[in-house]
Amino acid sequence: MTTNPHHVNHPTTVCQLTLPPHPESIDAIHDLVAALWAQNSQLSDPDKGRFELGVIEVASNIIEDMRRAPPDAPQVNIVVTLTADPQEITARFCDEGRATDIDLSAVDMPDEMAERGRGLALTQAMLDDLTYERSGSTNIWTLTCVRAAPKGSAR
Amino acid sequence: MTDISTRTLDDGIEVVRPPERLNMVTAPRLVAVIGDLIAGGHARVVIDLTATEFIDSSGLGALVSCLKKTRQAGGDLRIAGSTPHVQTVFDLTNLGRVLQLSTTVEIASATFQT
Numbered sequence: 011m012t013t014n015p016h017h018v019n020h021p022t023t024v025c026q027l028t029l030p031p032h033p034e035s036i037d038a039i040h041d042l043v044a045a046l047w048a049q050n051s052q053l054s055d056p057d058k059g060r061f062e063l064g065v066i067e068v069a070s071n072i073i074e075d076m077r078r079a080p081p082d083a084p085q086v087n088i089v090v091t092l093t094a095d096p097q098e099i100t101a102r103f104c105d106e107g108r109a110t111d112i113d114l115s116a117v118d119m120p121d122e123m124a125e126r127g128r129g130l131a132l133t134q135a136m137l138d139d140l141t142y143e144r145s146g147s148t149n150i151w152t153l154t155c156v157r158a159a160p161k162g163s164a165r
Numbered sequence: 166m167t168d169i170s171t172r173t174l175d176d177g178i179e180v181v182r183p184p185e186r187l188n189m190v191t192a193p194r195l196v197a198v199i200g201d202l203i204a205g206g207h208a209r210v211v212i213d214l215t216a217t218e219f220i221d222s223s224g225l226g227a228l229v230s231c232l233k234k235t236r237q238a239g240g241d242l243r244i245a246g247s248t249p250h251v252q253t254v255f256d257l258t259n260l261g262r263v264l265q266l267s268t269t270v271e272i273a274s275a276t277f278q279t
Contacts, residue, residue: 033190040186040219059250066221070189122263125230128222135257 022095023049028087031076031105039069039090050094054158057099060136061155065092065101067129068140068151076107083108096157103151109144169198173207178274182213187224195224199231208240211273215246220254228264241265243273 025046029035043062047053072088091102112130119131134140139154169191170182179202183195199210212228214220232242244264247255255261267273 036188036190037186040188055249056253059253062219063221063250063254066188066219070221070223073189119258122259123229123233125226125233126222128225128258132222132254132257 022093025049025092026090028089030087031073031085031107033073035073035088036066036069039065042090042092046092046094046099053094053099057155057157061099061101061153064133064137064140064153064155065090067133068101068103068153071129072103072105072107072149072151075110076105079108098157099155101151101153103149105149106147107149110142110149112142114140114142169194171198171202174274176274176277177207178209178211178277179207180211180213180270180274182215183217183224185216185218187214187217187220187227189221189223192223192227195227196230196234199234203234203238203240208235208238209277210235210240211243211245211270213245213270214248214251217251218248220251225254225258225260228260232264241277243267243276245270245273 023046025042027038027042029038040062043065047058069088069090076086086106089104091104093100093102114130114134117130117134119135120127130140133153137153138156139152141152143150168184172180174180181195181198181202184191187195195212202208202210210231212231228242228244235242242264245267246269247266255264255266265273265276267276
């Protein structure tokens, strides 16, 4: 984990981890999010809640997709980078696994009795932006949560 | 942290308390615990979420699965004590329409009597 205070009044905090695509990595990502909160005590609870949900949903989606890969596919790690600045909290997931066949514009919330399929719809509902791109051999997921203005602020 | 506790009320209703995080790791364990209770003849269940600070779609799917299993066994499922984050997720997914939510275990268990 690294912390880069670019400016004393407008610090940017960066937390990063490289993890294997195992379900057990989910707890490590929860802990990474908690580490980001520990360095940004002024973040609101609603922002923290929706950001953590989006991060865990996307991480779970990546891990589940990798578990469906052919048995002879090479195991690749996931690099998780969380960043907080005064305006936004962002998460970036990078991996060198197979490309994901997903159309985020077509994601929809399933009906109430569904047992699967809510993850990305919930993430889109909670966050301000969610993108997926394939850059060369790298999958890149980017999540953005625009921070609520502090109470009494005119921002 | 991932422990799931169970206790039995005087009227035979089972109270199951998931851990702080109900995610892709712990959700299958919750479904397994409910399955064991049903196999033992206990299909009236209250899931006590007062300790659950985080729930994701895996957790939601597990709750729906548990609801179906208890009803198929002739019982039912109630949810008690949603924390603010959990309540927000229920609202966004409209799960409040199918999961009967109560503020406390006592209120949730009383709804089985009516």
